[in-house]
Amino acid sequence: MPLVSTRQLLDEAAKGGYGVGAFNVNDMEQIQAIMEAAKETNSPVIIQASRGARAFAQDNYLFHLILAANELYPEIPIAMHLDHGNSFETCKSAIELGYSSVMMDGSLKADGKTPATFEENVAVTKQVVDFAHARGVAVEGEIGVLGGIEDGHGAGGSGLDHVTDPDQAVEFAELTGVDSLAIAIGTSHGAYKFTKKPDGSVLKMDLLIAIHKRLPKTHLVMHGSSSVPKDLQDIINQYGGKLKETWGVPVEEIQLGIRNGVRKVNVDTDNRLAITGAIRKVLWETPEKFDPRDYMKPARAAMQKVVAQRMTQFGQAGHAGDYKAISIADMAKGYKDGSLSTKPLVAAR
Numbered sequence: 001m002p003l004v005s006t007r008q009l010l011d012e013a014a015k016g017g018y019g020v021g022a023f024n025v026n027d028m029e030q031i032q033a034i035m036e037a038a039k040e041t042n043s044p045v046i047i048q049a050s051r052g053a054r055a056f057a058q059d060n061y062l063f064h065l066i067l068a069a070n071e072l073y074p075e076i077p078i079a080m081h082l083d084h085g086n087s088f089e090t091c092k093s094a095i096e097l098g099y100s101s102v103m104m105d106g107s108l109k110a111d112g113k114t115p116a117t118f119e120e121n122v123a124v125t126k127q128v129v130d131f132a133h134a135r136g137v138a139v140e141g142e143i144g145v146l147g148g149i150e151d152g153h154g155a156g157g158s159g160l161d162h163v164t165d166p167d168q169a170v171e172f173a174e175l176t177g178v179d180s181l182a183i184a185i186g187t188s189h190g191a192y193k194f195t196k197k198p199d200g201s202v203l204k205m206d207l208l209i210a211i212h213k214r215l216p217k218t219h220l221v222m223h224g225s226s227s228v229p230k231d232l233q234d235i236i237n238q239y240g241g242k243l244k245e246t247w248g249v250p251v252e253e254i255q256l257g258i259r260n261g262v263r264k265v266n267v268d269t270d271n272r273l274a275i276t277g278a279i280r281k282v283l284w285e286t287p288e289k290f291d292p293r294d295y296m297k298p299a300r301a302a303m304q305k306v307v308a309q310r311m312t313q314f315g316q317a318g319h320a321g322d323y324k325a326i327s328i329a330d331m332a333k334g335y336k337d338g339s340l341s342t343k344p345l346v347a348a349r
């Protein structure tokens, strides 16, 4: 099966009424963990790489690992997605390498830190959409600004500083023609999202529902949506770690989102916690060990467990065989002839 566009993958998720986890990768073991979880749960897959991941692993290593996954699991639809592209050039380089999907995060300027104006965001996102769609590649945009910083990307501060305005979301979708839209509803990147279990005062699910009502056909994306489970925090701290108490986005809130138009859910921190906890445990309990496989195997297994759990919770489990991949070249034809039009169907106010 060729690499699948996130557009096709999320269209199918909308038809089936489920969400799809998008899991970040930096190395072979993380890709293996995701693919084994997908096989275990019969799930379609979105694998995503940030600029930080591309710099860490180098493009060629990372991309060829994804192609290896595609060869080894031909029955599973796999989308390869660029997470938080900061400029047209970053998105272009991913598309030229063969990514089937890119995010243009124009909510920040190209420095990845300073909030951009609405006009700047529209202009750069539209430029990416035109380039990507001509090549059959799907585009995720972002309106509103997420909190926190991860991989050096982010405005910092609270997730409530720049939540998405529903009117702007509609205008943005119309002006840019994005295939999916990341919105800011109070979540942050990284492990420290909330200082207590989040309620409606900090996690704006009402706002998400309002945006979905206005843009019922647009695939919404939740970023910063790790649940940061206490048991994973505890393992790290039990074996010499020093994490401060923190809360993520509860799975039931994500499931509420999925019932209201969320089709892509970004998860990174939970996997980082699982990996680090497993490695700490081995090194703490058996300090005489020095073969990296002794701790990488349990680390990979711990990540697989988290990913499989999320795939089941988001509802994508069981859906890997629902459809055949449309090639990226055929997706390009679809954008050209209008059958993949991204004109959002805006509901009446």
Ligand SMILES: [Zn+2]
Pocket: 084, 146, 189, 223, 224, 266
């Ligand atoms: Zn993000």
